[in-house]
Amino acid sequence: MKSQEIRATFLNFFQEKKHLVVPSAPMVTKDDPTLMFVNSGMAPFKEFFLGNGTPKKNRIADSQKCLRVSGKHNDLEEVGYDTYHHTLFEMLGNWSFGDYFKKEAIAWAWELLTEVYKIDKDILYVTVFEGSDDADNLKMDTEAYDIWKQYISEDRILKGNKKDNFWEMGEQGPCGPCSEIHVDIRSSEEKAKVDGKSLVNEDHPHVVEIWNLVFMQYNRKANGSLEELPNKHIDTGMGFERLCMVLQDVQSNYDTDVFTPIIREIETITNTKYGKNEKQDIATRVISDHVRAVAFSIADGQLPSNTGAGYVIRRILRRAVRYGFTFLNKKEPFIYRLVDVLTKKMGEAFPELRAQKQLIENVIKEEETSFLRTLDQGLILLDGIIASSKTNKISGEKAFELYDTYGFPIDLTALILSEKGLTLDEKGFEVELQKQKNRSRAASEISTDDWTVLVEDTEEEFIGYDSLEAKVKITRYRKVTSKKDGEMYQLVFNLTPFYPEGGGQVGDKGYLEDAHGDVLYILDTKKENNVIIHYTKNLPKHINETFRAVVDSKQRYRTECNHTATHLLHQALREILGTHVEQKGSAVHSKYLRFDFSHFSKLTVDELREIENFVNRRIAGKLPLEESRNIPMEQAIANGAMALFGEKYGDTVRAIKFGKSIELCGGTHVKNTGDIWHFKIKSEGAVAAGIRRIEAITNDAVKDFYFENNRALYEIRDLLNNTKEPVKAVKVLQDENTALKKQIEQLLKDKAQNLSGEIKNQLQEINGVQFLATKVDLDTNGIKNLAFGLGKEYQNLFLLFASSPAKDKALLTCYISKELANERGYNAGQVVRELGKLIHGGGGGQNFFATAGGKNPGGIPKVLEKAKDYLV
Structure with a gap:
């Protein structure tokens, strides 16, 4: 059975069981601060389990894209070394929200596996929760055990501990016992030697869990206690890739048709043969897995970057690159070439791959390059570390610096050292790595109390599209503590005019006022699992009273101007540059807007001017806001509304229209484009391959911009004796400056030539080396030219030049002939780093040329005196 048929069979089966089949949610989370990525099938439905939303139907089935590379669920380092762990994987799932429970979940799972997929019952084992004697004091799940006895012999029903058979969403939230279904695909000979039940949950590659049935019946509170949920839910997850391995009768996920097309392409590109060399096989598995994770992440809107979720994606891709570099001998980009075969294989089930194919290839290729x-660069730096080391064991601190500052992989460092007969101080490296992790953990650590509920069963209503003020009641609150913000309180109201951060738009600020005149400031507003949360520094004194909630109208208005401007900008880009332009991200603040979009080249000055003019014509046209709320998604798209990749839309949506600009959007907007006043682009540049970014301002920020520019113009004219033609006057000054620079350059060249003759006469021969340490009066460029000029005449030169271009500035330059550096192990970088301490500074470079800077010119005589020590 092919993988496409396996997926379709699962979804059709549950559709026949009256489940609503829904598409996979985007893998990148938007309003859940506890997750970077969807890491399980239940994550997109979290709000329903928490009781913060109502599902379209009480029975749902899907195939959800998941990524496990950070936090509690982190399989990254195991990927490639075994046959069944992945970064990206599909989770086939069926869900019941307060509808059916254990009886139906178990019966249908057994029916699908044994009657539809025809898996032999004799290779299956199931587990049930055995209970716990800890603080929870939970009893064994006898209900599940008794149900399973109807389908499978008792000797194949295993009792599992809390670690394996009690599923929890996190430290808090819905949880419950679970039953896992395991499959034993070992050969008959292996089964005869070892009983399969002894290998369940023992990380055996061929006795693996394929399906987990979670029975959500408890809620874990912040104090660690459990309480019964008012409604019981079913949450199941079956690993698609593992299921394919079983049904296609192979011994590895990588031998299924999910991966074999990618692996064959890697073989072709790298001229290797999978299955012949263990290290190459590991590299091939790593690359075939990681390209899927990176491609799907980019398709869902997450580009590689240096922070947050983007850093995780960059790390995954770099792991693939270094495996190709080290074990497949690929020194040029090639992973981007795998996107084509991936798209052909999975594009039908996940159309976002087809739609974003060119962008995905461009981004991956640039990241590889x-x-x-x-x-x-790291190889050069590592050579310098090796050359300066006085022992055969390389410092873990130095290796960590190479890893942390320059991104050079530690395993590659260890491999190169091994090849050179050297070792790495692994303990020292681990100490530095742990220090970094502790710093990072401390910076991000957050503790959250349980909600204190004041009003039961109240569904929050957002009225902020129509009003900036309302009478509200606080329905619940909790305290949140973090190193970054200290103690904060999160408040939930029965209704709110405050817009929560989302769709690129910042959350509203404002205040609460009670009947006694006491004011409490709302510092931010966010949305978490479908709940609008208001952040304050303190709790109100009269928490059970009615409050007057007021949004900061000035900030909201400025933000609305910028948000509407992003819609007009999007329209302008598509009209002027082409319909290939798609929004790839935005940030809408009260002071500025940022808009990321797909485009293949830098925008010209004429294009930027045309875009500005396009937007400003629509501002001048005073286009009214035409808003459609709660309309069917299909109707909005039919009306011409644009939907963005990576966004999660419901059955009903909100469409925003200004003239011919129509977009699906939940943000707030001005009532008329004339309110924006004016639009001004401040900058345009690249974010990644094929992604450009425009930063712009509107309204008051434009007024301030023009005021500052006008003030600067008057100051310039004043400096130019109030000339009426300041541009012409500046041009004259530039021409004069260019001419003077040329004269100075020539004078410095002449000075350096004269100095070169003097220096030759001052050279001392020490141990066969032509040596000189002296102070010179040249700029950095002149010193470099002088050093390299002398280097052409001498093969055994060791120079140290010092200069002091200012009272509080000292510069050192060390030049060593390459032959000398290589033969005797001299290292210019090490020389300037050590001598740089004497001028209260530091520096570095290569073994033959390096520079250092400091703020203590008084240390120069000592530097010149000690330089000779390197030759003795």
């Missing part, structure tokens, strides 16, 4: 340059 950039990291390969990093590897080249």
Whole structure:
């Protein structure tokens, strides 16, 4: 059975069981601060389990894209070394929200596996929760055990501990016992030797869990206690790739048709043969897995970057690159070439791959190119570390610096050292790594109390589209503590005019006022699992009273101007640059807007001017807001509304229209484009391959911009004796400056030539080396030219030049002939780093040329005196 048929069979089966089949949610989370990525099938339905939303139907089935590379669920380092762990995987799931429970979940799972997929019952084992004697004091799940006895012999029903058979969403939230279904695909000979039940949950590659049936019946509170949920839910997850392995009768997920097309392409590109060399096989598995994770992340709107979720994606891709670099001998970009075969294989089930194919290829290729340059640079730096080391064990601190600052992989460092007969101080490296993790953990650590509920069963209503003020009641609150913000309180109201951060738009600020005149400031508003949360520094004194909630109208208005401007900008880009332009991200603040979009080249000055004019014509046209709320998604799309990749839309949506600009959007907007006043682009540049970014301002910010520019113009004219033609006057000054620079350059060249003759006469021969340490009066460029000029004449030169271009500035330059550096192990970088301490500074460079800077010119005589010590 092919993978496409396996997926379709699962979804059709549950559709026949009256489940609503829904598409996979985007893998990148939007309003759940506890997750970077969807890491389980239940994550997109979290709000329903928490009681913060109502599902379209009480029975749902899907195939959800998941990524496990950070936090509690982190399989990254195991990927490639075994046959069944992945970064990206599909989770086939069926869900019941307060509808059916254990009886139906178990019966249908057994029916699908044994009667539809025809899996032999004799290779299956199931587990049930055995209970716990800890603080929870939970009893064994006898209900599940008794149900399973109807389908499978008791000797194949295993009792599992809390770690394996009690599923929890996190430290808080819905949880419950679970039953896992395991499959034993070992050969008959292996089964005869070892009983399969002894290998369940023992990480055996061929006795693996394929389906987990979670029976959500408890809620974990912040104090660690459990309480019964008012409604019981079913949450199941079956690993699609593992299921394919079983049904296609192979011994590895990588031998299924999910991966084999990618692996064959890697073989072709790298001229290797999978299955012949263990290290190459590991590299091939790593790459075939990681390209899927990166491609799907980019398709869902998450580009590689240096922070947050983007850093995780960059790390995954770099891991793939270094495995190709090290074990497949690929020194040029090639992973981007795998996107084509991936798209052909999975594009039908996940159309976002087809739609974003070119962008995905461009981004991956640029990231590969950039990291390969990093590897080249790292190899040079590592050579310098090796050359300066006085022992055969390389410092873990130095290796960590190479890893942390330059992104050079530690395993590649260890491999190179091993090849050179050297070792790495692994303990020292681990100490530095742990220090970094502790710093990072401390910075991000958050503790959250349980909700204190004041009003039961109240569904929050957002009225902020129509009103900036309302009478509200606080329905619940909790305290949140973090290192970044200290103690904060989160408040939930029965209704709210405050817009929560989302769709690129910042959350509203404002205040609460009670009947006694006491004011409490709302510092931010966010949405978490479908609940609008208001952040304050303190709790109100009269928490059970009615409050007057007021949004900061000035900030909201400025933000609305910028948000509407992003819609007009999007329209302008598509009209002027082409319909290939798609929004790839935005940030809408009260002071500015940022808009990321797909485009293949830098915008010209004429294009930027045309875009500005396009937007400002629509501002001048005073286009009214035409808003459609709660309309069917299909109707909105039919009316011409644009939907964005990576966004999660419901059955009903809100459409925003200004003239011919129509977009699906939940943000707030001005009532008329004339309110924006004016639009001004401040900058345009690249974010990634094929992604550009425009930053712009509107309204008051434009007024301030023009005021500052006008003030600067008057100051310039004043400096130019109030000339009426300041541009012409500046041009004259530029021409004069250019002419003077040329004269100075020539004078410095002449000075350096004269100095070169003097220096030759001052050279001392020490141990066969032509040596000189002296102070010179040249700029950095002149010193470099002088050093390299002398280097052409001498093969055994060791120079140290010092200069003091200012009272509080000292510069050192060390030049050593390459032959000398290589033969005797001299290292210019080490020389300037050590001598730089004497001028209260530091520096570095290569073994033959390096520079250092400091703020203590008084240390120069001591530097010149000690330089000779390197030759003695």
